[in-house]
Amino acid sequence: MQATRVLLELAGNVVLLLWGLHMVQSGLTRALGGDLRRILGAGLRNRWTAFLSGMGITMLLQSSTATGLMATGFTANGLVSLMPALAVMLGANVGSTLIVQVLAFDVTHVAPVLLLGGFLAFRRGGRTRSRDLGRVAIGLGLMLLSLHLLVATIAPAENAPMLRRMLGMLTADPVVAVLLAAILSWAAHSSVAAILLIASLAGGGVIGPEAAVAMVAGANLGSAINPIVEGPGGDGHNPAARRLPVGNLVNRIAGCLIVLPLLGPITAGLQTLSPDATRLAANFHLAFNLAMAALFIGPLPWFARVLTRLFPERVAVADPGMPLYLDRSALRVPHLAIANAAREALRMADAVDSMLRGALDVLHSDDRKRVQEIRRMDDVLDRLHDAIKHYLTQINVEDLDERDARRVSDVLTFTINLEHVGDIVDRNLMEAASKKIRRKLRFSTEGAAEIAGMLERLSETQRLAAAVFVSGDIRSARALMREKEVIRDLETSATEAHFARLRAGRTESVETSALHLDILRDLRRINAHLVAAAYPVLDQSGELLPSRLKHGATHG
Incomplete structure (x- = not known):
């Protein structure tokens, strides 16, 4: 019974975290969406500026998916080539890790200030942008509050042996742990939320350090599945639209394949750097994405050519009644x-x-x-x-x-x-x-x-x-x-x-x-x-x- 109660409280706290994340994303999109899109468009000149643009915009939007949608729109419309768009995704993945780094610190005391300030800006703001930024502040406050509640919920889990045994069985096998976290990240539509939950579970001692590292890798994999399942390219659309999301998925799969055989040494190295299990998960998330960016940014031109050959432009008889832009x-x-x-x-x-x-x-x-x-x-x-x-x-x-x-x-x-x-x-x-x-x-x-x-x-x-x-x-x-x-x-x-x-x-x-x-x-x-x-x-x-x-x- 106690295990069921803890699971329900965890689910409720994760939903609160996701809602706060949604408020931040929607508020910033409303307030700065056009400006961010112009910045991203200007940054797509080469792979290096594209990488930095993707990282910066993702830190603001707190969603690599939203940044990826912008990049996909540019490539689908033929405004930029595939290579800088792939670099944007590498930067977006690194940007999401910096969000986790900040939120992994105990900054719960800031939540009331953000909630109060955001509420006043939202209700009293005379300008639309002020209301949107108030929405962002409320979202950040809800995220910090949900993280505090997650920690408070997980703390008594040490006295719930059934829950500990269940999660221990699920995460004992690294491959199963990767797949479990991938499903969680895919279902939540947010790697940030999934990794913050994993960090909270690790900090509470509910899962071990190696399981936490494996699950962080899985969460990164899961975040790349949604664009494949829900994005353009299916249902008879142009297969070329799948190049960018498939390229990002290949990057994530390669990372998981590298991590699994080296799980022990990686965990030991991270524990040397920081014995705190919560920080371990956040630090590995950063190291994972930095390593994948360093590994892929050099051969991006070759990788883009391979994806172009695998997903060629569809040559079909033009149907004037078929929508072209309704992505x-x-x-x-x-x-x-x-x-x-x-x-x-x-x-x-x-x-x-x-x-x-x-x-x-x-x-x-x-x-x-x-x-x-x-x-x-x-x-x-x-x-x-x-x-x-x-x-x-x-x-x-x-x-x-x-x-x-x-x-x-x-x-x-x-x-x-x-x-x-x-x-x-x-x-x-x-x-x-x-x-x-x-x-x-x-x-x-x-x-x-x-x-x-x-x-x-x-x-x-x-x-x-x-x-x-x-x-x-x-x-x-x-x-x-x-x-x-x-x-x-x-x-x-x-x-x-x-x-x-x-x-x-x-x-x-x-x-x-x-x-x-x-x-x-x-x-x-x-x-x-x-x-x-x-x-x-x-x-x-x-x-x-x-x-x-x-x-x-x-x-x-």
Whole structure:
């Protein structure tokens, strides 16, 4: 019964540790995520600066996984080569050891200060970044508190012989100890949490020094499994996306294979350095990752070439409706996931532009095959829109700050409007084109020119809308908003000219009157959906009234 109680208390304390770690990571990602990503991007020039960048960012984020996601994003997008990305992972692994080094010291007395300061910053902070940093302080306080509770829980374990026997049996075999710790680290999604638990167990005398060393090696192995299982490259994705996580896993496996035969001498050397069992686990974690970095950083160019040959780029027939940037593993880092969704939304914008230009071609050529091609492009838009919507809804709402939540809303609104444009082109413009072709109708020369002029203007408006969506530039948003008046004036002018041709008895105008007016109305509807990309930018700047722009906002 006592062993069960101790195990339950251990589990609860580990959960508290993981929650504190999550708060630190999410708070720093919100407060500094964009800056950290830029720093990492700048540091990827060569393997040495990449190593240092990975180490520094991991010390801040307290997660080598989050750093790895950033590096994977750079490599997957072709922005950097594999070699510096591998160096980032080596640095990230060393960075996680420095976190453990700090937390392994008894700094429990700092926890109340961090909790109180973090709470005040979170509740009273006027700025979003102050609240995010308050969240970080609360997370650190919870981590220190959980470590104190872990030690307090493990202390009576000496009086629980059943628990000691059970853990002794599980860790007696070094291979079993490695696998047990790997499973623990994989399940917790955090090598830091797993190693702090191992250090606490060793400090309490529940496991022996050799078992602690073996389990630390296993925890490092387990942290490399999650990116393989949950990261990109599976489910038909490009195998090249697996190069970085597989390279990191090979590094971890090599380390375990080196440690197991030398377990006795390594443990003896560490005990000479520090007899404290808690420090022994932390020191070995540092030594393990420094040794692996020293072993691998030299042959990284060769290692990168081997991984490139083992996981070549997949050459497949391009499917325009298949998402390219919706990396599932980035969902844990909201600002990266939102950026991925925005990039996918721009593919929708490109498809809309192709549909508008295709509609202009159909107007001149009466090509039935071209009509079907454009209609199939609406299916592409629908698939991309559904994928983006599903992807964004998988982001944990609790991880979103106000700015991220607003950007999610903007991306969804932009894609919804693009999907509506595709529907109008498919169901209205192409239906009108099909009728025109079937009935062998002809627009008047002037009428065809009016429609063509509006379509060309809409194509320019679409490109401007995409630019506003990406940049959030206020001047571009004002220019986009003015397109609403421009298209309305063009429609009014074209309608009046059409009625003038009807009064003049022009045969082409009489035969195509219904089609002509329907197309003009549909083009105005398309323009309204495109112009909507300006609303979020103008709303944030305070220039958007419920029904119109403030007087004079379109000037300047």
